[in-house]
Amino acid sequence: MGTLLSVSELERFYEIRRTVFSLKKETVRAVDGVSFDLEDAQTLGIVGESGSGKSTLARCISFLEPADRGDVTFMGRDWLRVPSKERKTLRPQMGIIFQDPYSSLNPRKRVARIISEPLEAREGSSQRELLRSKAIEALEDVGLGEDFLDKYPHEMSGGQRQRIAIARALSTRPRFLIADEPVSSLDVSVQAQIINLFLDLKERLSFAMLFISHDLNIVRFISDHVMVMYRGKIMEMGPAEDIFQTPFHPYTRMLTGRESNGDAPSAEPVLEHQGRPGCVFFSRCPERNKHCQTEVPRLSGPGSHRAACLQYAP
Numbered sequence: 001m002g003t004l005l006s007v008s009e010l011e012r013f014y015e016i017r018r019t020v021f022s023l024k025k026e027t028v029r030a031v032d033g034v035s036f037d038l039e040d041a042q043t044l045g046i047v048g049e050s051g052s053g054k055s056t057l058a059r060c061i062s063f064l065e066p067a068d069r070g071d072v073t074f075m076g077r078d079w080l081r082v083p084s085k086e087r088k089t090l091r092p093q094m095g096i097i098f099q100d101p102y103s104s105l106n107p108r109k110r111v112a113r114i115i116s117e118p119l120e121a122r123e124g125s126s127q128r129e130l131l132r133s134k135a136i137e138a139l140e141d142v143g144l145g146e147d148f149l150d151k152y153p154h155e156m157s158g159g160q161r162q163r164i165a166i167a168r169a170l171s172t173r174p175r176f177l178i179a180d181e182p183v184s185s186l187d188v189s190v191q192a193q194i195i196n197l198f199l200d201l202k203e204r205l206s207f208a209m210l211f212i213s214h215d216l217n218i219v220r221f222i223s224d225h226v227m228v229m230y231r232g233k234i235m236e237m238g239p240a241e242d243i244f245q246t247p248f249h250p251y252t253r254m255l256t257g258r259e260s261n262g263d264a265p266s267a268e269p270v271l272e273h274q275g276r277p278g279c280v281f282f283s284r285c286p287e288r289n290k291h292c293q294t295e296v297p298r299l300s301g302p303g304s305h306r307a308a309c310l311q312y313a314p
């Protein structure tokens with residue numbers, strides 16, 4: 001046991017034009033100074049409404065896009081700056097699953113090819129027999145039989161496709177899995193099956209996981225720790241049960257459904273706020289006072305349960 005992943009002050013900003021006719025570019029702070037550690041075999045749930053920066057964070061950690069600033073240490077290496085050759089050898093230790101298995105699985109390839117790709121990158125394509133037996137093993141992991149090897153993505157249900165995506169991500173037996181909204185596109189009954197599959201696989205294969213969802217209730221059952229994001233910042237983090245039993249932050253309490261100020265659930269940045277002093281949740285906060293408009297709340301609190309809110313500063 002030890003720290004597998006350490007993220008420090010990570011930043012990713014986008015320069016955007018609000019409309020095609022806009023002359024001025026504006027900055028969206030998609031990930032704005034995020035720091036956390038993840039221990040071996042632990043699950044960190046990341047929640048926040050759409051637009052909070054969850055996927056951008058996942059893409060920066062998995063190196064699908066570059067971060068602007070900050071550090072990521074993965075398995076003891078300076079992950080953002082290691083030579084690409086070394087990153088390639090570490091890559092099989094990091095599996096990734098996306099929200100929509102239909103667009104993340106190549107529609108022209110059969111399941112056998114899809115599942116084998118990460119293994120093939122590591123073992124070489126000459127190892128036909130090995131790749132096939134590993135693919136069958138990976139299918140068994142996710143409760144599917146050998147008969148799926150020759151199927152195309154469109155021949156399967158949404159739940160089966162997501163099982164294939166999970167089989168592919170775990171085929172190299174990674175120590176770390178990033179699952180970005182892995183059940184959000186599925187029917188509720190199928191969601192429960194896939195969540196149970198994750199719990200079962202974690203037990204058997206013992207990998208660490210970042211489990212991302214906009215739904216706090218989904219994250220609850222699967223996470224050891226939870227991190228709540230809003231507009232690129234961490235609003236609250238701590239042991240999962242503490243977050244649910246005694247949420248500190250008004251935003252977290254809003255997500256748990258205990259409080260609502262009637263706003264539509266979206267965290268798409270109000271651009272005029274970006275870069276201003278004060279709390280990013282100010283305009284929506286039912287508990288704000290005048291200090292919240294000018295003072296930036298720091299993440300603090302008793303022990304490992306911390307919130308970025310002036311009202312709850314210990």
Ligand SMILES: Nc1ncnc2c1ncn2[C@@H]1O[C@H](COP(=O)(O)OP(=O)(O)O)[C@@H](O)[C@H]1O
Nearest residue numbers: 014028030049050051052053054055056268269
């Ligand atoms: N490639 C991009 N270019 C410009 N803005 C982006 C890009 N990707 C994400 N964003 C913006 O960054 C913010 C965070 O997005 P995202 O990480 O997708 O949030 P989430 O996954 O929590 O819904 C949003 O305001 C989104 O519009």
Ligand SMILES: [Mg+2]
Nearest residue numbers: 054055056181
């Ligand atoms: Mg997302």
